[in-house]
Amino acid sequence: MFSAIARVFKTPDLRRKILFTLAMVAIYRLGTVIPGPFVNYPNVQQCLASGSTTAGFQDMINLFSGGALLQLSIFALGVMPYITASIITQLLRVVIPHFDALHKEGQTGQQKLTQYTRYMTIGLAVLQATTLVTVARSGALFGGSTNPACQNILDMLPATEPGAEINNVIRMVLMILALTAGTTVIMWLGELITERGIGNGMSLLIFTSISATFPSAIGSMAQGDSGMITLVMILLIGLLIMMGVVFVEQSQRRIPVQYAKRMVGRRTYGGNSTYIPIKVNQAGVIPVIFASSLLYLPMLVAQFNQTPDPVTGELPGWVTWISNNFTTGDHPLYMAVYFLLVIGFAYFYVAIAFNPEEVAENMRKHGGFVPGIRAGRPTAEYLNYVLTRITFPGSLYLGILAVIPLIALATVNANQNFPFGGASMLIIVGVGLETVKQIDAQLQQRNYEGLLR
Numbered sequence: 001m002f003s004a005i006a007r008v009f010k011t012p013d014l015r016r017k018i019l020f021t022l023a024m025v026a027i028y029r030l031g032t033v034i035p036g037p038f039v040n041y042p043n044v045q046q047c048l049a050s051g052s053t054t055a056g057f058q059d060m061i062n063l064f065s066g067g068a069l070l071q072l073s074i075f076a077l078g079v080m081p082y083i084t085a086s087i088i089t090q091l092l093r094v095v096i097p098h099f100d101a102l103h104k105e106g107q108t109g110q111q112k113l114t115q116y117t118r119y120m121t122i123g124l125a126v127l128q129a130t131t132l133v134t135v136a137r138s139g140a141l142f143g144g145s146t147n148p149a150c151q152n153i154l155d156m157l158p159a160t161e162p163g164a165e166i167n168n169v170i171r172m173v174l175m176i177l178a179l180t181a182g183t184t185v186i187m188w189l190g191e192l193i194t195e196r197g198i199g200n201g202m203s204l205l206i207f208t209s210i211s212a213t214f215p216s217a218i219g220s221m222a223q224g225d226s227g228m229i230t231l232v233m234i235l236l237i238g239l240l241i242m243m244g245v246v247f248v249e250q251s252q253r254r255i256p257v258q259y260a261k262r263m264v265g266r267r268t269y270g271g272n273s274t275y276i277p278i279k280v281n282q283a284g285v286i287p288v289i290f291a292s293s294l295l296y297l298p299m300l301v302a303q304f305n306q307t308p309d310p311v312t313g314e315l316p317g318w319v320t321w322i323s324n325n326f327t328t329g330d331h332p333l334y335m336a337v338y339f340l341l342v343i344g345f346a347y348f349y350v351a352i353a354f355n356p357e358e359v360a361e362n363m364r365k366h367g368g369f370v371p372g373i374r375a376g377r378p379t380a381e382y383l384n385y386v387l388t389r390i391t392f393p394g395s396l397y398l399g400i401l402a403v404i405p406l407i408a409l410a411t412v413n414a415n416q417n418f419p420f421g422g423a424s425m426l427i428i429v430g431v432g433l434e435t436v437k438q439i440d441a442q443l444q445q446r447n448y449e450g451l452l453r
Helices: 002-010 012-031 041-049 057-064 080-095 097-104 107-138 164-196 201-221 227-250 286-303 317-325 332-353 356-365 377-411 422-446
Strands: 252-259 262-264 267-269 273-279
Touching: 002 012, 002 422, 012 164, 012 201, 012 422, 057 080, 057 201, 057 422, 080 097, 080 107, 080 164, 080 201, 080 286, 080 332, 097 107, 107 164, 164 201, 201 227, 201 422, 227 377, 227 422, 252 377, 273 377, 286 317, 286 332, 286 377, 286 422, 332 377, 356 377, 377 422
Parallel strands: none
Antiparallel strands: 252 273, 262 267
């Protein structure tokens, strides 16, 4: 292994790419700890130290931002606006023919789609920054904590001072612009890594953000009288989970494809055999993000309806019910709904991302066929049959992996950023495998031996 790593750094081009990637990652991590304008940093740190955290989708954004969200740093929004814009662009291919036509145009169309994604990222960043600043000013960023520091995490002028209202509006606008600019810089860093570094830039930034939360999450488990025993057990369970994730992520159903021979002049083309790889987890981490986003909406609505009844002095019944069942994530009803939503979104996203009719038509145009299946519509029906059957265990796997942090929250009182489960483990394993494969491929271009054996 050490000789393989030595070969990586002995190759000038590959060494330059890796060092450039590490430099961009360092800049990204630096931005996650620089406070945004008009943020009361001591109060924020006091709230974080007291354990006053949020739950639900806000936790996932905080995880993807490497903890920058709750610190209100200039990179507080992280990569979530870009991820959301990419998902929306992909979904628009189904409902807008122009987007589907651009997708089929090749490199030129992909460049236009990328440009649309950038514009949409900036728009979503403005929207999310506005929401974040509003929630922070209302004191609901840390779950409505009664800690006075959590109610004053922004340096706003008292309403009694002259001109306080207009000054506070200007300060909020400047904060929104700073957070939006931070998202734009993150997007630029990701594209630089993809172009000049190694691996996919945005995926590596997400990988870095999640990895940065591992030491604090593992350290919090070692606290208490039986902390070391609990830590060892969790690490063993985490190792088993990681092995299972690697096994499933590498698993695929290979559908054989045969291409007929054809004569062009005196040359013979075709006649070769290949296969269509259909992964067990074809949807990736997207269903987990969708389900978390949808479950966060009721909690967000309840947060903005905390005004008690003037007669009884109590909150509305539906607000209390949502607060009891959909806030912390350790309620059985929340787990059950989350599990079912992940399964449903897995089928939904696979149906959008993989079009059997399009694949069957492309095979027919190039003279390809599945042995024993007629080309055209029968091939599309066969692909749809295989895809539906293989998505079922894949969706169950995603659902179980998604609720592991919630079970840990309910049993060992871990936080929702439990490192061995959910979106974090999927991204860590997926990005790690793809990056290692890219390094191995580039090594094999220059040496007989690659990084892997």
